[in-house]
Amino acid sequence: MGLKEYFEDIATKVNSVMLSFLQGNIQELYGASRYLIEAGGKRLRPIMVVLAADILGGDQTRALLAGAAVEVLHNFTLIHDDIMDQDALRRGLPTVHVKWGVPTAILAGDLLHAKAFEILTESVKGLDSDRIYKAFSCFSKSVIIVSEGQAMDMDFEKRWDVKEEEYIEMIRKKTAQLFACSAYLGGLVAGGSEENLRNLYEYGENIGIAFQIVDDILGLTADEKELGKPVFSDIREGKKTILVIRALEVANKKEREVILEGLGSNDPVKIKETAQVLSSISLTYAQSLASHYYNKALSALNSVEAKNTKALEGLKEIADLVIKRRK
């Protein structure tokens, strides 16, 4: 079995676990909660969970449940983020609140949040009490930290003086924390040692930071159809992406004016000009920053005591996918 089949096998199993937990009598609520999950997605986080268990030679059954828990949690955050950011498209489809209205979208997100904990409860059933404690602690703290990151992201929209250091802290919370928790959880349910868990956590966290930087880049460079959502929406929403932060640091007076006029604007001409300025100033820098975190992730991964070469190759492949992805 090649890496592609290995990944597909995990994704198929995780999908089936998720759907088995997302059945209920209240049609609209459960339909809305399954919708985004059924729409697809790369399943990077649950694949990372299962590979992190496999690399330590652990039991895949628990890891598949833990992976499903993480992916369900991730989808809850997407549904609520789309309401907060007023985004109309996700994975090429209308977002949940556009299709069902805000009340049902809030409720579907809440349901997925609770379902994630329900699935995690099954994943760690019968493990020793200390490992269960660590799993729930990591999982609940992850949501707390992700919420803090979302709050920072929204606050940044109103500010013009966001520093790169603050940006990295924000994406560490908003995006990297759940990747870190994914790799950690996989290792944890596989019975991993403290040191292996620490290295897996660091691998996941740095992958997550690289992932978000690439996300910022794709918002500027990707093909709209491939991305499944409008390009330049970051500019329209006034998001302080790494491209904006870097550009505001080094731009000349004229470039700066273009950026200040384009960010948060609805004028397609101004938005396009801003995109061009950001590309010319910040693109190379952002790419090299993503590579930096990619390298840190691989270095942490190489310190994990791998019992399974294919899982090791798989975790390297995830790093490559994150850096090279086009959507």
Place this chain on the structure above:
Amino acid sequence: MGLKEYFEDIATKVNSVMLSFLQGNIQELYGASRYLIEAGGKRLRPIMVVLAADILGGDQTRALLAGAAVEVLHNFTLIHDDIMDQDALRRGLPTVHVKWGVPTAILAGDLLHAKAFEILTESVKGLDSDRIYKAFSCFSKSVIIVSEGQAMDMDFEKRWDVKEEEYIEMIRKKTAQLFACSAYLGGLVAGGSEENLRNLYEYGENIGIAFQIVDDILGLTADEKELGKPVFSDIREGKKTILVIRALEVANKKEREVILEGLGSNDPVKIKETAQVLSSISLTYAQSLASHYYNKALSALNSVEAKNTKALEGLKEIADLVIKRRK
């Protein structure tokens, strides 16, 4: 120490536990998440958790944490419910989304949801693995069931043929489940036997059903200042309360017309007429229904093997408070 001091002592301790977990650097997010908790509330659920532990002679430290977890979870549901129902007042103050806007209110609710699980994780730390499993299973399933209840409640607003049986199912989910989980959790962390846990669960569930029926009654009869929110908002929102369901079953043609015109209306005259019709037809019936569940709760409570007479008296007092409350 009298029952009043006993309750106040628990409430003070639970408040302090909750606030210790709700500190963070992101001022707006944490402020919004503490706001409703600091605004007050009766703390019936956490008091029930602690008394359920006390009645079995269990350790109060764990129960205070479990109580804080339940109350934080309850406040999360209130914040999100107020957004969904577009309610502007709660506990005499503007609701969270009115004060901070919908995005921050969604996020504050999500944060409390995760915080509830974080606090529960600390509450059960070091218990045997099976008891931890039961605690998380009950807690996550409660949020799932509460979400289902909220979905049913919203769906009922669009329907005219809701039967009393469906209404009871809805409030069992939306309101009674968390009371049931409260009494159960207190007994669980206190090391209670299966049978005592079953009786505590039944006590809590029936208290919860009585609580919601009384809530429906108060929406019609309470003093606006005492209630802390506008009276008749249930009528304005077209809620299918027990008073409406009963009235639609037995009303004559003219009364029926008044109700159909008043429900979901913004006309104060029509709303007041509807309130009068509901009072004359359904009030006595609703009160006797609440008494029925009150009696079921006391009967279950009397089957609990009480090691602590004061906690037993306290749990009876909660039942009395629920039936006799005016807000």
